Amino acid sequence: MAKHMVKCPIxxxxxxxxxxxxxxxxxxxxxxxxxQSAQEREE
Ligand SMILES: [Zn+2]
Structure with missing residues (x-):
């Protein structure tokens, strides 16, 4: 499978x-x- 490099904004x-x-x-x-960890911090 070809790589699909992306950048996580978090x-x-x-x-x-x-x-x-x-x-x-x-x-x-x-x-x-x-x-998921970002949502945990918001709650
Ligand atoms: Zn990330």
Whole structure:
């Protein structure tokens, strides 16, 4: 599978969207774990 390198807007790390779980935040790809931890901080 081709790599799909994207940058997480939460931790600012580049990752391969085909290798790691991600969520869409608007038009950006973020790590699923970053999104979940960000939500925990807000609550
Ligand atoms: Zn991240």
């Amino acid at each position: 931790c600012n790390e580049t990752f391969d969207a085909n290798q790691e779980e991600y969520v869409m935040i608007g038009r950006r790809y973020a790590h699923l774990r970053c999104k």
